[in-house]
Amino acid sequence: MTPIRCCIACKTRKQKQDFFRIVADNEKKAIIDKKQNINNRxxxxxxxxxxxxxxxxxxxxxxxxxxxxxxxxxxxxxLKELGEEVWEN
Ligand SMILES: [Zn+2]
Incomplete structure (x- = not known):
């Protein structure tokens, strides 16, 4: 079963792979978790x-x-980077 997650902006619940996942590294820097497998919140x-x-x-x-x-x-x-990615699609 695919895990269900919730969009932080609109609160819609969908399957994990329908979202962009952003995690923070140890220096509090945001990174796009493209493979959704970084073991971090x-x-x-x-x-x-x-x-x-x-x-x-x-x-x-x-x-x-x-x-x-x-x-x-x-x-x-x-987010700026992700916004540009969405425009291209
Ligand atoms: Zn949303």
Whole structure:
């Protein structure tokens, strides 16, 4: 059975592979967990431009509890990268 996860932006529940997974490394730097196998707490966000930009806004306004120990600047960089990836598809 595939694990079900929840988007941190829109709270939709979906299968794990339908999300982007972001984890924090030991230096609190956000990394995209492309294979979804990094053994560290992660956050999930839909592969959707809207969710990515809503999450960016929430982070900038400090309105989201990410539940992972990560620097906001580094997660914002990662989200920018993911946003560009979504445009291309
Ligand atoms: Zn979402």
């Amino acid at each position: 992660g956050v999930y966000v839909c592969k959707d431009k809207k969710c990515i930009s809503n999450l960016e806004k929430a982070i900038l306004k400090n309105r989201v509890n990410l539940k992972i120990d990560v620097e906001s600047n580094s997660i914002l960089e990662v």
